[in-house]
Amino acid sequence: MAKITYIEHNGTEHVVDVPTGLTVMEGARDNSIPGIEADCGGACACSTCHVYVDAAWVDKLPPKDDMEEDMLDFAFEPDPARSRLTCQLKVSDALDGLIVTMPEKQI
Structure with a gap:
């Protein structure tokens, strides 16, 4: 289980425990975190689970694959260094403390 902080665009923070094996997107969905729509259900076929990863975490995450890059x-306003799709971030103990902003x- 990893404690993940989701920060809405307006600054509202949601700190939740997300079970290992889920994705960061599923953690948001299962905890009714606003700002992550996940229209495709996690198939990496849209960009509605886009977030900006806290700068301290950018190099700790696995690299983006070609599909996620596409x-x-x-x-909306992707950042080449910090933007990620939460459906592509699998939760593990290594993500404990992750901070993402919508x-x-x-x-």
Whole structure:
């Protein structure tokens, strides 16, 4: 289980425990965190689970694959270094303490 902090665009923080094996997106969905829509259900076929990863975590995450890179092209104001799709981030003990911030909107 990992404690993950989701920060809404307006600054509201949600700190939740997400079970190992789920994705960061599923953790948001299961805890009714606003700002992550996940329209495709985690299939990496949209960009509605886009977040900005806290700068301290960027190098601790696995690299983006080509599919995630392609989908991020459709995200609202993607940041080349910090943008990730939460459906592609599998929760493990190594993600304990992860902080993500939602964009102003999902598209």
